[in-house]
Amino acid sequence: MSAPLLSTHGLQAFYGDFQALFGIDFEVAAGEVVALIGANGAGKSTLLNAIMGAIRVAPDMVRLDGAPTGGAAPHVMVAKGVGIVPEGRRLFTGMSVEDNLRVAIDHSAGGNDAWTLERVYALFPILKDKRRDLVQSLSGGQQQMVAVARALLNQPRVLLCDEISLGLAPKVINEIYAAIPSISDAGTAIVLVEQDVGLAKKASDRLYCMLEGKVTLTGKSADVSREDISAAYFGAGHAVA
Amino acid sequence: MQWLDALIQGVLLGGLYAQYALGMALMFGVMRIVNISHGDLMILLALVGVSLAVSFSLGPFVLLVLLVPIAAAIGYVLQHAVLNRVVSQDPLPSIIATFGLSIAMQNAMLQIWSADTRSIPGGGIEQASWQVGPIFIGVLPVIVLVVATALTGGLDAVLRFSKFGRALRASAADVEAAALTGINPKAVYAWATALAVGILGFAAVFQGLRSTVAPSDGPAQLIYAFEAVIIGGMGSVWGAFMGSMVLGISQAIGFRISPGFGILAGHLVFLAVLAVRPQGIFGRS
Numbered sequence: 223m224s225a226p227l228l229s230t231h232g233l234q235a236f237y238g239d240f241q242a243l244f245g246i247d248f249e250v251a252a253g254e255v256v257a258l259i260g261a262n263g264a265g266k267s268t269l270l271n272a273i274m275g276a277i278r279v280a281p282d283m284v285r286l287d288g289a290p291t292g293g294a295a296p297h298v299m300v301a302k303g304v305g306i307v308p309e310g311r312r313l314f315t316g317m318s319v320e321d322n323l324r325v326a327i328d329h330s331a332g333g334n335d336a337w338t339l340e341r342v343y344a345l346f347p348i349l350k351d352k353r354r355d356l357v358q359s360l361s362g363g364q365q366q367m368v369a370v371a372r373a374l375l376n377q378p379r380v381l382l383c384d385e386i387s388l389g390l391a392p393k394v395i396n397e398i399y400a401a402i403p404s405i406s407d408a409g410t411a412i413v414l415v416e417q418d419v420g421l422a423k424k425a426s427d428r429l430y431c432m433l434e435g436k437v438t439l440t441g442k443s444a445d446v447s448r449e450d451i452s453a454a455y456f457g458a459g460h461a462v463a
Numbered sequence: 464m465q466w467l468d469a470l471i472q473g474v475l476l477g478g479l480y481a482q483y484a485l486g487m488a489l490m491f492g493v494m495r496i497v498n499i500s501h502g503d504l505m506i507l508l509a510l511v512g513v514s515l516a517v518s519f520s521l522g523p524f525v526l527l528v529l530l531v532p533i534a535a536a537i538g539y540v541l542q543h544a545v546l547n548r549v550v551s552q553d554p555l556p557s558i559i560a561t562f563g564l565s566i567a568m569q570n571a572m573l574q575i576w577s578a579d580t581r582s583i584p585g586g587g588i589e590q591a592s593w594q595v596g597p598i599f600i601g602v603l604p605v606i607v608l609v610v611a612t613a614l615t616g617g618l619d620a621v622l623r624f625s626k627f628g629r630a631l632r633a634s635a636a637d638v639e640a641a642a643l644t645g646i647n648p649k650a651v652y653a654w655a656t657a658l659a660v661g662i663l664g665f666a667a668v669f670q671g672l673r674s675t676v677a678p679s680d681g682p683a684q685l686i687y688a689f690e691a692v693i694i695g696g697m698g699s700v701w702g703a704f705m706g707s708m709v710l711g712i713s714q715a716i717g718f719r720i721s722p723g724f725g726i727l728a729g730h731l732v733f734l735a736v737l738a739v740r741p742q743g744i745f746g747r748s
């Protein structure tokens with residue numbers, strides 16, 4: 223069997239003395255959409271940041287195509303084909319929408335040119351109208367679209383999305399989630415970190431649930447029941463829904 | 464007529480100040496790194512320039528071609544070896560590191576070159592001037608102004624339109640997000656400081672040609688550069704250029720009022736701008 227596109231192996235992560243992740247085994251296959259759910263503070267963002275190299279981990283704990291990449295710097299991970307839409311969008315304020323996107327084009331992973339300005343503007347047409355505006359003048363939903371478009375223009379083989387629905391109106395969330403199938407169809411694997419379980423379940427092929435730094439449930443999104451998720455999400459003691 | 468003369472001499476002096484200020488605009492205005500050794504670096508380069516020019520009888524142009532790459536290399540090493548270790552949202556570590564560097568450099572320069580004032584031999588260009596009616600316009604100050612304008616335009620274009628400029632602006636806006644978008648911020652910062660100190664190479668040669676340099680002159684040059692950047696507005700390269708003009712004109716006019724008042728007039732205008740428009744003339748509040 224060939225190695226998964228991206229995987230973690232017994233991944234542990236620390237903030238100083240505080241241990242945030244306790245042996246996470248996680249994997250994404252090429253073209254797959256995987257949801258990562260869990261309550262606030264479960265360790266979802268920490269896992270994505272550890273994969274990206276923004277948090278130091280041992281080499282063997284993160285693998286890309288089976289090769290150890292743990293501890294590589296974020297820009298190296300981007301060059302290897304791992305892209306991220308960071309939590310809180312983190313756009314480059316003071317720069318126009320198009321300059322934000324050009325930064326990603328300037329630093330895209332080699333060997334793949336699937337995403338162009340034309341294509342991301344087709345995905346999010348409003349961005350084309352706003353391309354000369356400063357990013358901070360856009361609405362929250364539009365800013366989230368810039369963040370997704372920026373990550374796509376890095377030409378990732380796997381795209382990590384950290385709570386792209388957070389703080390947005392349902393209509394806007396639908397607009398952004400409508401882009402997921404097109405991204406997936408372009409051959410990009412996707413990891414969706416979500417707090418909205420229903421949304422995550424619907425959009426994904428498989429899901430992982432995390433609680434207090436551990437994976438408490440994994441399975442095909444269509445197969446896992448609400449009760450299983452509830453128990454995994456809140457811990458067994460709370461599974462009374 | 465004497466006020467027109469003061470205005471012209473002020474603009475020409477502003478050209479020299481702009482060459483000090485551009486590197487500061489890049490490091491302080493864009494990267495938010497406070498480099499206390501900015502003026503000392505310029506003096507060091509000027510003294511190296513004096514020694515090179517005297518030892519090998521180099522003309523000003525050859526000296527410029529030699530000194531600018533040396534300056535850029537020093538900038539790259541400074542960022543790579545010192546500043547990248549202390550870069551963060553908090554400017555205090557960079558202030559402390561470069562303050563120490565400033566003191567060390569002044570002492571080292573005193574050891575090597577003694578406290579004498581020196582200048583770079585210009586082969587007569589430093590005395591040449593044009594006469595327009597009753598006003599004398601120095602050839603060298605005009606060259607300095609033209610070079611300063613070209614450097615400002617060039618730096619502005621690099622920042623706005625090049626891959627490097629976008630990467631630098633992105634890193635300055637959010638260094639972590641920049642790294643997650645594929646930028647290597649430390650490398651970008653090292654090249655940016657190379658650029659900033661490289662521009663100081665121009666300033667050093669022209670300072671050495673136009674007037675004199677001594678090992679302890681750095682702090683005064685640092686203040687002019689700071690004032691120009693703040694008068695113009697943080698983050699704006701043309702703002703720093705205009706701030707330099709304001710400073711040069713203030714000093715020239717102050718000098719006409721009373722010779723001892725020139726430098727002080729510049730500082731007073733700086734304080735007035737700080738009081739009335741703290742974001743600077745071109746800065747956004």
Ligand SMILES: Nc1ncnc2c1ncn2[C@@H]1O[C@H](COP(=O)(O)OP(=O)(O)O)[C@@H](O)[C@H]1O
Binds near residue numbers: 260263264265266
């Ligand atoms: N920068 C940080 N420093 C210290 N602790 C942190 C930091 N970021 C997150 N944590 C802690 O790590 C745990 C996991 O956080 P996080 O990964 O952000 O969770 P999630 O994304 O699932 O909400 C939490 O207990 C949180 O308080």
Ligand SMILES: [Mg+2]
Binds near residue numbers: 266267268309384385
């Ligand atoms: Mg999070």
